[in-house]
Amino acid sequence: MTSTSATQAEPSSGTADRAAVREEAEGLLRRLVGRDDAVLREDQWTAIEALAVDRRRALVVQRTGWGKSAVYFLATALLRARGAGPTVIVSPLLALMRNQIEAAERAGIKAVTINSTNLDDWEAVHADISSGGVDVLLVSPERLNNPSFRDEVLPRLAATTGLLVVDEAHCISDWGHDFRPDYRRIRTLLGDLQTGIPVLATTATANERVTRDVAEQLATSRAEDAELERQGVLVLRGSLDRESLRLGVVRLRTAQQRLAWLAEHLGDLPGSGIVYCLTVAATEEVAEHLRKAGHTVAAYSGRTETAERQSLEADLIAGRVKALVATSALGMGFDATLGFVVNLGAPASPVSYYQQVGRAGRGTPEAPAVLLPATEDRDIWAYFASLAFPREQQVRDTLAALAEQGTSSTAVLETYVDLSRTRLETMLKVLDVDGAVRRVRGGWESTGQPWTYDEERYRRVTEAREREQQAMLDYLDTDECRMAYLRRQLDDPLPEGASAACGRCDNCGGLDLAASVSDDALSAADEALARPGVTLSPRKLWPTGLANLGLDLKGKIADGPAEGRAVARLTDLGHGQALRALFTARVDDQDGPVPPGLVQAVLEVLGDWPEARAVSSVAYVDSTTRPQLVRDLASGVSRSLGVPIVARLAVVDPDVEPGRGAANSARRVAAVQRRYALELAPDRDEVTGTVLLVDDLQVTGWTLTVAGRALRGAGAGAVLPLTLGLQA
Template structure:
């Protein structure tokens, strides 16, 4: 458990006529929702009263659609009427921010946001806050530790804000399904608040352990409002199908039957693109949406979904909608790794529906490969102690601020994991984010192995529970509510196990045929690296800037490991086993796939160079030999292992380290002049970082080749 945040001693709240305050609150609610008959429920008024009348701290654990945002907007208006400062809302959902700003404007609330998408607006927003022209400031959690915001803006807000709201408060807790290091900064903010400033924490997805953890961090005398987590408008069901093509075909045949517009959730970015492309080919109006979608396009797609202009967005969990989006269905193509995360996703459907006459459909199409994807995301957990110590030692040795790219060249971590780790170390006091990067504080730091192990074990239990959800014959909503420790959990009477939803597993022959053809179509572009990593000079390597000479052309792979089609066959080949990798010639189905890729791609090559593999030598050799025979071009070189002490994959956690490791491990072996004037097919088994192919292409071009085109079996991402 984390240490509780100290709650400032409450200042005596001014005497308020509670009946008059409630009447004013309901007038504000009617302006907010645009309905003259709107009234506050008793539990909503209890929360508003605690915040705006008694100036207390409150934790609200209520289902999506309960009206949590109405609570803090109405409380804001009451507090502002009495001269309080602006409300600060910390929320990770940019889409939610946009919708809330629109809702706030309807009630005459002046709301602004500071996040990664509006950097150019930050300075004028800061001036407006200082001038008292802002009622509500929505900030993304990563802003809390931006040096300028933390040191210049945050202290003023902590001293003068009228209300602090922590949305998605489960993110504060290590035990939350969506714990985020940036949220740990909120604990410091709570300590720094001026005495008597009320605090509201809200979430729809917190079990009892997370609730107690967040409550403890809020302090003492916290009002906890925990309501029923039933979603009366949802009908839940699971359709078990054996293969990826069957699941795609089911979507094609049954998507139009789903009520209204909705979301088809996928576990990976690649799947969103693949599934959306297939569904469009079957006549469905859908679009792909992920964290890689450009901001302006995201906004347009969210608007199209909310207004019903598209049948569905095929999305990763990056899609979060605001409270006023009413969706008719959610389909999950692949299961999330925990019932709590699943409950949050299905909560995107059914908002604003009258459960007495309307319902939303929720369908889960689980896949065997789900567990592989869970394992991949689990591998991104907090680094091992020696990696943390190495990072701290580098910062201490440097004695000055280091940017993340510069630090990345010195440690064995990807940038994403490095940044996540640094945020945790910052909150723990071992490092500090400053202008220009990160610096060591010199404070002692303890690796809490027991805590990380407990959290890891909790994640494993969540995965086991998700698998149980797929198998259960009890009420599905009861199962999900029990996972959230809902004391009122009972059978819903609406799901497939309760007899309230009947989902056909029938699939048309035409849909199956086209799905099979779609998944059997191999070929993924392998984009060449364009720029050398920063900081190579610190490693004694004079490579920098654009890779202007010696670069590779665009290549091809059969598939990504996360793909629905050939991805499964590739995952089996590259699966890590306790006894070590299985090395064998390329399986016949993949040989056929390689030939299909070649026939579609038609690369103009007249020589082959292969990348030597210590772990899967027979696999790569059989691929290179087979290509030589099929294309009728000679094998003229080998990107050979010359330093076996550099282990496979060394340095793969960041680009600069990887380039250095590849440069030491490999060298080109070819007869002098053999590659002069040649167009080379560079053959390997798996692309991970892409730097092995980049360095090999550079060596081949320097040996006189005119072009280098990579061909590999798989892409890891």
């Protein structure tokens, strides 16, 4: 289906000329795909014609596998043959860039990339661009705001670019499911383009609200570019249905049942695929269990090193692994023929869910997409929602600090603003696009320009997110066709006269999923999840800028605690469930003795921890919210090990409330230093030997770092932290 936001321009060439251009494009297509019988579909030609003939701006919303890359490569070849400058493609992922470079070569197009992994090649790439030897330049959105690239390279690109392509364009919109602030810099690039330069934005997943927002941003143009304003932005939106997908939901009550189902049924799924998890910890936990169950799998997340990512992606494409157990880091632009997708936990919206399942079913007749929802999904959604744009006062504090301090790095700004590094960076990127701050060598500076906090927009985005979460919950329980439900959420209307039932999902009778697991599989999963013990890695460096907060601490932490242990992460599938219940209870109900199940888990952790055998005493961190829990944990460990409690990190400044400064390291260290002081037991004037330092929950690690340092200063030879939970 083709729609336009304005009347199309008069043809810039006659019908015969257009036919000749189409014939030329189809010749190039045959080279690209390696088939002599390949022809363009009408919707593909419409997009190419708009770009290469009419020099328009276009937004293409089409499902994965439709051929969006063919459109911009063929348009590039046509434009280059007519003397246009190189195409610039803004692409979000290195994996996507690698695929695109390989595809371009097949069509005889020279493509190069500038990203964080090829810094040494930049000068040579720039020289090739200047000499006309490059047809396509792929850049990451983050590169657009690198000071030297923005100031030195971007103006030259804007002056010479023949076609601008924005891949995964839903990232431009903060209404989209994967908004990235760096993408907003594209608006500046659009405004700086020469008159008549065509622009293409593409995405596989966008509802009507996101489509409209992206189209409006594409319409940004120079005031004198009246022709473009008259034409408007061409929007080509096709059906997002993937006929090979077989959608289904398996509702299982416990994490053990879900893990057992996956271990038992993974081998029944066709080909190779992806098992999506909501957290990094879950990918590692699930992958380990599946390997022990005999499956060839590997974990993949944002923490996976670049070289290893490339190797794992190649293994999946070649079918050398049954599955990658991945976070959404394995997502946009990953080009492979996959037989299935399993979601262990539901994404926060139908749109993001459909993008993930859309990885499967390309080039396969059938591809099951199985969702195994969990009760803890909503907690994880809430955590990610907490990373939304900061409150106005926090933004104003940041702007004031920049105005007063001058150019400042993010690390220094952290000491003035109670925000995490990630949220602070994201906020600064938005402020940069809005013109309130500017990224420069050495950090950020204030522009002094007035800035308005768009509270109404942020509120509406939050409300939209909440509606999407409810829509995802409704998807789990719906008895209507699942494909029809998802298409409606993506504002993807059914063709006139088409049935609302896909005939392929579990609700339509096209997919039969067993909800049972064998006793053996359940027992193995139960054993895996019951095994406690997570490493607590010690902090190695003091945060930058502590001198701004009156603390003479910097560099390496030479006198902190050693590596510690926690029973489990709060996001873990096993003991994480009991820990989440413990730490999210109402204030009046959250204190008390350590629950029996966690008592046994603590004893198992100590029994499996060789260093704990050298412990000669116990210390603990005082608590005002869970004092009984912490004291019970410390005394229980003391009795079990047969060693005394020799000290506590006591609350000496109750005005510093629990958790203050937890958003960033520098302010957290300052808050802990004020709140606590080491108190030795009445019969002690020093601490010796190895001390087990007990706390209920590690959030940032700075409380245990400061406490361990105090114990070392009082004479302890080594300090081993032990907590019930790890918030990670």
